[in-house]
Amino acid sequence: MSHEQRPGVAPFTERTPRVIAARRLHRRRDRDETSLFLAEGPQAVREAIAAQAVKELFATADAEQRHPELTRDATLVTDGAIAALAETVAPQGLVAVCHQQGVRLPDALAKKPRLVAVLAEIRDPGNAGTILRTADAAGAGAVVFAGDAVDPYNGKCVRASAGSVFHTDLVRDGDALAAVQQLKENGLTVLAATGYGDTDLDDLADTGGLARPTAWLFGSEAHGLPDALLAAADRRVRVPLHGRAESLNLAAAAAVCLYASARALRRPEAARP
Template sequence: MITNPADPQVKAIARLSQRSRRDEAGVFIVEGPQAVRELLTFSPNSVVDVFYTAAFAEKHGAIIQLAERSPAVMDEVSDKVLEVMADTVNPQGVIAVAQTLSHSLSSIDEVRLVAVCDEIRDPGNAGAVIRAADAAGADAVILTGASVDLHNPKLVRSSTGSIFHLPIIEHDDLADVIEWLMGRGVTILAAAADGESIPSMSTILTKPTAWLFGNEAHGLSEDARARADHIVSVPIYGKAESLNLATAASVCLYASAFAQSGA
């Protein structure tokens, strides 16, 4: 059992909150029972370490059993040690360390529905869009430009495990991604406030589509808009001025999912 917060291993895990340390070590942290369970279920061979408290083990025996079946090194730790390791103020009793995710465009087996997030800087928003894309049955999420790091602890938490369910691809060049998608017959839809209303797109939404979502403050660039087949907006029927990024993305992705399923 690890009880010393000054233990070198404890300090090394705590430093993984920094992107430079994650990139150097090739690992990242996953916090909380739901995210750790999804990691152990969908990507068990990528798990390096699992740190847990006695109270967590007593309450979440099924997750401990999953960890025992994985290649992970397991260590019980004190509450204080977990607090030092964690990125959150009130950790939930478990932290896993896993190898960083590595997907490319070739990881997408079938292209029916894709979310492309360009220049999205807020990790909570990015994680929420990934979660929405997963729920809507998307085939992949692509982070382009100077978007937040996929392994940012807040992004990992806000995705609630969805980053382990579908390919999440980091690709610097949005133009290259759009060209790749168009080459596979995918219709490119740019989400913006001044576009065609989603209800008018019912026929187009039945086809393979990729939704482009832009920066929280500035939206999509003019270049991104120019490359899209259609500019599409979420209609506002009430008095709200707008929707936040994650909510608008959910509406857009589910519109495609409903149309493609024939629901």
């Protein structure tokens, strides 16, 4: 039982200064200034605790009863306080203030990742968080939010990542073209995913073209990748459409590409840097 939960100590409300300070983290400016962000719900809190990223955890009395393994050091708050901190319609009673875990691209590349996902100019937080989750599942060593991309610590992005925001090396680089150059200089083949690519993903996989350390570039669903990034990539790759669908959405296409690489890199003959 934490010091905030002693008998006779009233739970924090939405007007308590620490709750007010945490609520400000809904704004990107405050997240950037403090290097903190909010993660809500038991799954995200569990992953945050495992990553030792939690600065403070707020929990309702009901959440304490349902998740005693997570709330040993929690600060007790009212349902109104949780409603103010959470962004979901039906909050689950847990919100953590977390330290951002981002790294610089050179530090991520020093670990010799064999698979990297680059989210270039992707503004939709749901798409970005889903690709982050997929990249984590596919074994990517780093995920780069490049150019004018969404903040990976945006609440919707964090929720869509389902805890993966705590698992991979997360990089923010405002210069997407420079990031691509660094990836190349560190021995990664840079592949741009585009519906208009001149290389078929299946053909690339069949001929061993995915068996090298690879960085995939993904652009926004509405506008695709900028021309400069398409030109900078080693290959421009399209996902084959075998049926009558006009296209795949961004998250689905990213999953196909990342898992094709993950499969190729698992083979014994896959080249290492």
